[in-house]
Amino acid sequence: MGDDRGGARTPINIVRDYLPADSAKAAALWLCERLGTRPEDIGWKGGEQANSDGARDALTAQTASASERKRIRATPFVYRDPSLIPPREWVYGRHLIRRFLSTTVAPGAVGKSSLVLVEAIAMVTGRALLGVMPVRCMRVWYVNLEDPLEETERRVAAICLHYGIDARELEGRLFLDSGRTAEIIIATRQRDGVKIAEPVIEDVIASMAENEIDHLAIDPFVSSHRVTENANDEIDIVAKAWNRVAEAGNASIELVHHVRKGQAGQGEYTVDDGRGAGALLAAARSARVLNLMSKDQAEKAGLPTNRGFFRVDNGKANLAPPPDKSDWFQLVSVSLGNGPPNFYDCGDQVAVVKPWEWPDPFEGVGTDELRDAQAEVAGCTAAGARFRLNLQSPEWVGIPIARALKLNHEDKAHRSKINRMLKVWIETGMFAVVQGKDAKGNNRDFVEVGKHASDAGE
Template sequence: MHERYFNPGPRTGATIKTHAPDVAVEPLIRATPYEFKDPASIPPRNGPEPEPFDDDAVIIAPIRTELGRACELAEGGVRVVPVDRKTGRPLVMAEDATTDLDVIRKWWREFDRPIAVAVAIVEDNRTRYWTQSQASLISAKQFTLRDPSMIPKREWLYGNHLIRKFGSATIALGGVGKSSLETVEALALATQRSLLGITPRQRCRVWYWGEDPIEELERRFAAACIHYNISNEDIEGYLFVNSGRDCKIVIATQTRNGATIAEPVVDGLLATIRHHSIDVVIIDPFIKSHRVPENDNGAMDAVAETWIGIADAANIALELSHHSRKAGGAEVTVEHGRGAIALINACRSARALNSMTPEEAAKCGIEYRKGEYFRADDGKANMVLPAEKAIWYRLQSVALPNSPLGPSFPGGDWIGVATRWKRPDLTADVTATDFERVAAFIRIGNWRADPRPRTGSAMRWSRACPGSRSRPTRPRSKP
């Protein structure tokens, strides 16, 4: 076993550490987003004067207009030429297009006007020059209606919450149960077991990244494995856990030019996900994965879209755990997510967690203990109908055998493990006869318009319907 470190540099401050068997690991190189077909075979154009770029030329990819970008293209084997940045006219002959870095740098020193880099491409035996400033980067694509049976089915992995190529979010206040819930869901996906009432559609390799020390993450997973009787053999090769304390993932930082995406970190994430064939990535919490202002909608949109781009490129399901702002005692919804709303807009599924209130505990007929019960509500479900009812969970206390005196002694840690809990049905014991008795009492006579009850009528109603809070009254008979 060996360790591989990837450090994108001091500007991002991010380090990715992966563990892999003693096999060759694909180097974490920076991917280039530009692809050119046979650039070395581009013939020179005829005529002594280079022609300006035609509006109907083929657009292949956007290109930045710095000298460094020209050198980057040349190093990749692409023949480039300089063009006037304002007019777009080539400044050298077509046959002078080159990959020689010394020649390219000489052009940038010699020309006294602002210049840009262009790529020579051939269409209809004519050489044309592609530049970013002279062509629209958006083109309409003709839609062809194909056989619906040939359209791939959506790849849901866990209920209607996690789906490949998309992001999902969980919003809650601190201490409600986000991490406990996602810990058990990670184990359910890694083992393909219905631990919380949902059977994963396939067994998945899960990468869980949490902010707490690795020892605390081990405590949570160990307690959940004890409660659900999961062994190391059940999750070996299917569960990967990293702590944000020793494996920082920062995909964006704020500079004076705005939000800057750390492309080496993104490339490192993609390489690690592909190397381990990861199916689901859980980031807990989302705020630790970036260094941009939460209230900057544009910056948050860039971060969210980068994460969604990772999910799409790696064909994974992405779960982002996000804190909510203080709700002032009201229920938390997905709109209460801290900072800008761009994260929720980018996700296709979002849920909100809320702790049980004393009033809800009284209605359920159970003793209220703060933080023991919580529920998940669908707050955004773009691809399916929202669930009609909330899903309830209970945190079960599990003792770890980690006492300083030894495994057989008390004094170990107690860890809360999320379990599925069914809310009691208050009408479960009500029979058809009970309903008929109430209906018969209602049919006795005419009821007065005044909803305020009178003592005698209220007593008769309570005898017919014990426990009812709404007690209509019957008018007194006239003498």
């Protein structure tokens, strides 16, 4: 009964490994006691093993369920030198990390699929297409579970055209699939609860290993399961299944997710606005959210429209940097040139994501312009005027500054430019904020000239 049977571990082997059993006999008796079975019933007489394969198989069958899982044990902590602990394996920026889930949450038609694809191609080519330098050329698998494969191919072609990439650079390292031809549904809800599709998971992991995949993108997450979207316990099972794929596949996984329906027009989105239960967010190592540029932001940036511009923030919006410090992107249209002969404009137009930077407030503004602004404010102050810090005030200090710089203080883009410059000038001492009382005796913040530009060595 204690024989290894050609290398296969029996219940006896397991008991001897994990419990103080000196012999196969002691282990067998321990098992019989725990199972409530007499030794005689399974072919044992007087504690000796009967010469019966059937007896051995009977005990094995009765203890199979106990041997199917590893016994849970508390693992003692053993300190090791921090310098010897392997660093986190970041795959792309500080969003994608090997063996973990990441999520991207956004409303429809913002540009999340294009963003994820451009990032995929950046990883494959090792180029900083969006300002993030990949650690090396990688192998990426992008699966769009909604669109046909041809649509993804159009997007890849447009990205290559826009960024001047030879498509041959992608061959062998970029993998594309569509849910229309090969569904990847890793969990379904059945009468007795959620059932994980183990064969599907095994296939995904095997394909990742076979192709040495570094990063897998699933777009969208909702199409990778058939469970109740608002049930935290069910989504938690699905998220943990994807985490298991990331661990076994030794790759980072991005789950592209939609925001809840009915959220439009209710302000900016946060990562908490993802559709359904919050268990997905809890399971993700990193989460980011996409927000369209508002009309007010477009006016401040001096843009004719807000369409095609969006911001990406990691974590919650209330912890995000101000708009001019966020990561901004723009969707540009790229023609594939695949229309009929002599009808070039009839071909496909495909949106591609590219980086966009908030306008530099100091573009065209140097030391001479600063001196002009200081002179204008100082002259008015000498004549008895007082200027407020609050840009909503009719006495805002930005009004004389605008006059000196030949800007229109009523134009939102110009007001934004002046206000941002003024913050820097105050920080550097070119202007000073002083406390004072207005005509009604209320305490207010006023602005005066600080160090003159010439005195500051500008």
